[in-house]
Amino acid sequence: MTGEAAYMNDKDCCLIITGGSYDGCSPTDGAYGLIIACDKGYEYSERLGIKPQVLVSDFDSFDGEVDKDVIVERHPSVKNDTDTQLAVKYALGAGYTCIDILYALGGRKDHEYANYQTGIYAAKRGAMLRLVSKNQEIFFLPEGTKDFTIKPEADHCFSVFSATERCEGVYIKNAAYELNDAVLTFDSAEFTGQSNEFLKNGDDVKISVSKGILIVMITGIFP
DSSP states (O other), X not given: OOBGGGGSOGGXXXXXXXXXXXXXXXXXXXXXXXXXXXXTHHHHHHHHTOOOSEEXXXXXXXXXXXXXXXXXXXXXXXXXXOHHHHHHHHHHHTTOOEEEEESOSSSOHHHHHHXXXXXXXXXXXXXXXXXXXXXXXXXEEXXXXXXXXXXOOTTEXXXXXXXSSEEEEEEEESBSSOEEEEEEETTOSSOOEEEEOBOTTXXXXXXXXXXXXXXXXXXXXXX
């Protein structure tokens, strides 16, 4: 985990454990101010030895026992929001503007895309949300983010994409391909921000966006 959220005051961050594709990625539970499990994510939390304070679930993929001191938000299976989006709404309502989500990548592509939409939903409300797996981190930067920091990691690259129709005032510093007050569009009409590289001198990358929501992906490079 190389992105800025890993170096914030983690007590100000919320961890959400979803019921998606499990890859064993495990943070330190004591580093978060709030931990929420979503449906089967409660089973994953037990596997990791992490105890959530809240379970948000429609119980369509989890039917096990829940500790009596865990707050349970039960929802019907027929609803407009996914369990993950309901968990994000819970976190936002509790005042968290830094949210990490485990096991939201991989598995069914429609579920994964819905998690991207949830990241955009959070960013539009001023929160920085991160989808985390063993080999990927995907950040959704709110409008007006300045000098978001990425620490270089061996055998990784990073990409930036516009999650809104346009992202204006995009800056990338200390990278192989820098941007200076650039405009990115959702359809990559002018250029794509894919596959940028870290500098070999180890300098931190700095990313800013003045208007629009920017997606930053840090991805392992596989042979």
